[in-house]
Amino acid sequence: MRYRFLIEGIVQGVGFRPTVFKIAKSLNLKGYVLNSGEGGIIEIEGDKKDKFLDTLKKSLPPLAKIENIELKKLPLKNFNDFEIIDSKNSTKTAFISPDISICDECLSEMFDKNNRRFLYPFINCTNCGPRFTIIKDIPYDRKNTSMSEFSMCEKCEKEYKNPLDRRYHAEPISCYECGPKLSLKWGDKKEEDIKKIFKKVAKFLKEGKIGAVKGLGGFHLVCDATNKEAVNELRIRKKRPFKPFALMFKDIKEIKKYCKINDFEEKLIISKEKPIVVVKKRVDLKGIADNIDRYGVFLPYTPIHYLLFREIDFPIVATSANISNEPIIRSFEELNEKLGGVVDFVLDYDREIINACDDSVICGVDEKILTYRLSRGYAPKSFSINKKIKPKILALGANQKSTISLAFSNKVILSPHIGNLGTVDSIEYFERTINTFKKFYSFEPDILVGDLHPYYESTKWAKAQNLPFYQIQHHYAHILSTMFEFNLKDKFLAFSFDGTGYGEDKNIWGGEVFIANNNSYKRVYHFKYFSLLGGEKGIKNPSLMAVNLLKNIDINLAKNFKEYNLIKNLDEKNFLKTSSLGRIFDIVAFLGGFIGKNEYEGYSGMRIENFYNENFKTDKKLWKIEKNEIDISELIKVVAKNRGNLEFISSLFLNTLADIIVSISKEINLPVILSGGVFQNKTLMKIILSKNKKIYFNQKTPINDGGISLGQIKWGIDNLI
Ligand code: ZN
Ligand code: ZN
Ligand code: FE
Numbered sequence: 001m002r003y004r005f006l007i008e009g010i011v012q013g014v015g016f017r018p019t020v021f022k023i024a025k026s027l028n029l030k031g032y033v034l035n036s037g038e039g040g041i042i043e044i045e046g047d048k049k050d051k052f053l054d055t056l057k058k059s060l061p062p063l064a065k066i067e068n069i070e071l072k073k074l075p076l077k078n079f080n081d082f083e084i085i086d087s088k089n090s091t092k093t094a095f096i097s098p099d100i101s102i103c104d105e106c107l108s109e110m111f112d113k114n115n116r117r118f119l120y121p122f123i124n125c126t127n128c129g130p131r132f133t134i135i136k137d138i139p140y141d142r143k144n145t146s147m148s149e150f151s152m153c154e155k156c157e158k159e160y161k162n163p164l165d166r167r168y169h170a171e172p173i174s175c176y177e178c179g180p181k182l183s184l185k186w187g188d189k190k191e192e193d194i195k196k197i198f199k200k201v202a203k204f205l206k207e208g209k210i211g212a213v214k215g216l217g218g219f220h221l222v223c224d225a226t227n228k229e230a231v232n233e234l235r236i237r238k239k240r241p242f243k244p245f246a247l248m249f250k251d252i253k254e255i256k257k258y259c260k261i262n263d264f265e266e267k268l269i270i271s272k273e274k275p276i277v278v279v280k281k282r283v284d285l286k287g288i289a290d291n292i293d294r295y296g297v298f299l300p301y302t303p304i305h306y307l308l309f310r311e312i313d314f315p316i317v318a319t320s321a322n323i324s325n326e327p328i329i330r331s332f333e334e335l336n337e338k339l340g341g342v343v344d345f346v347l348d349y350d351r352e353i354i355n356a357c358d359d360s361v362i363c364g365v366d367e368k369i370l371t372y373r374l375s376r377g378y379a380p381k382s383f384s385i386n387k388k389i390k391p392k393i394l395a396l397g398a399n400q401k402s403t404i405s406l407a408f409s410n411k412v413i414l415s416p417h418i419g420n421l422g423t424v425d426s427i428e429y430f431e432r433t434i435n436t437f438k439k440f441y442s443f444e445p446d447i448l449v450g451d452l453h454p455y456y457e458s459t460k461w462a463k464a465q466n467l468p469f470y471q472i473q474h475h476y477a478h479i480l481s482t483m484f485e486f487n488l489k490d491k492f493l494a495f496s497f498d499g500t501g502y503g504e505d506k507n508i509w510g511g512e513v514f515i516a517n518n519n520s521y522k523r524v525y526h527f528k529y530f531s532l533l534g535g536e537k538g539i540k541n542p543s544l545m546a547v548n549l550l551k552n553i554d555i556n557l558a559k560n561f562k563e564y565n566l567i568k569n570l571d572e573k574n575f576l577k578t579s580s581l582g583r584i585f586d587i588v589a590f591l592g593g594f595i596g597k598n599e600y601e602g603y604s605g606m607r608i609e610n611f612y613n614e615n616f617k618t619d620k621k622l623w624k625i626e627k628n629e630i631d632i633s634e635l636i637k638v639v640a641k642n643r644g645n646l647e648f649i650s651s652l653f654l655n656t657l658a659d660i661i662v663s664i665s666k667e668i669n670l671p672v673i674l675s676g677g678v679f680q681n682k683t684l685m686k687i688i689l690s691k692n693k694k695i696y697f698n699q700k701t702p703i704n705d706g707g708i709s710l711g712q713i714k715w716g717i718d719n720l721i
Pocket of ligand 3: 474478498499500501676677704
């Protein structure tokens, strides 16, 4: 009997075929293995199929992942040997692996004087090195990547073709002789000698200079994080006065010097995905993340980073090179054009980045992950669903933290973080991402799903496509994204708290309590509407909105604020109404004295978190429900009265929000889902989890608007097919 397996999952470019080869050889099986667009195909003959599968499952290479196996029995062909056959093009549904940081074996080779790749900045093997960012098309073969321009030298080719070598089919394989070239450029000067390059970069950094370093998915802007003049200069040049910078450290020991981390956070930081992990500060470095108690930290993940840290012993700022909210910059030319005046030097190389990919950002709450940005290392993220669908669905996400999702056959793919669709360049990047994934999977959508918002860029794009287009309410999509992650469909009590989203009643929602399943929702409660003053500007500067709300609750308290005079005669008829909890955070932060302005997204929440004291007990109930509105007027009054008493207000406010969720959960006896940007708040999450452990919330998918496209795709899969 001949057996044919179709193996679906991550099986390309991860050393899957050589593993199969070795197992087949050891069991003396005849047949072949090949990569097709659908996945790995294996044929074997004889009666050892169970033993073979068993061994395969047990000895999968570290990055391989089997999602599904289809087995067919066929007549004998009498193979002579076991072979690895070159990739075959057919329907393209194979999963694309995200990028992978350098592995331990490559690291030790790189630091081994006797190795031919000693200090080679592009060392990689089947278990590590780029994927998504260099892929032009699938299957993941060298000819379909930006490595196609570099022809392998004899030695590399030998390794590449030997199934028993760690570099067998390592698509970006290369060496000093045949690979990409590193170059350091400053002014009109250029250095290409690797031994000199890193010494020079170290010297520049020590002098307080600002540079750009090409990573996997784009450039980072870098400077010495311990040099406050350099950090300040970077802020001035980049016109980014406050928003925290991510820090890259030499190793985990260094991170522990500057940050307080627990075992779980350490596990996240050293994981092979090497995300930015948000952790508590120990040492305050001026200018990095002023006025808040945390840093985003990460470790080197490419050989280039390691070579750099070989020469320096201080942490560096490593922030995405872009103009704020635009996509990360991929090429030297673009860098020069957009940020030429920002950098003193550029560490560049001549392998093209095909697909941009930002760093991922996560944090740990208890033993769970909260995902803020799903990108390098995690995305594109592929899921297998338990049915095969015929029409192809494309979901377009939200306007901020945009992502797209695709559904076809039994697969769902979530794109990496795209960004905020507020500029021409970011909209172009959004379209480019759609086209990239269309090409990868020969995907032409039959149905589009997007947000209800009439003016989202994605809505405008969808309406121009001449395809059936379904619009899903933003906060319902948040909840659906959690349902997607945990494969849920029954009735839930769902709290969808975030910044802003367009409501069915044309108001701006954001503090919503639903009873929802996978086809519909009922809005049981929402935070009491208030006027959204100042539109986009009101998000940055919430003072007028805050004092206006206070005026409607207690005019005498409002009179204590100088803004009162500006709003006392305001006719509120013309303003949008909102139930947004994100805006309530801003209002509390302003009235309580935590902030003057909301310097960047999330600042209010983090300022409030800073002062939380878990020993503080809230005895008075400062909220009530009237009709279907959650009214926190009493709370707002107490906040304004106690302005400046930050610990008191922080504890009172966060405890009250947790109490609202816990109390409603007791009243409506259903399993609970939490989703939306407000739940990025670690302290709030901790309080809620300490009271109710059985809560669903997004963990491995973004809990903020980055997850919206997944919620939309879930709705499409469950309701349109
Ligand atoms: Zn490796
Ligand atoms: Zn070579
Ligand atoms: Fe949202």
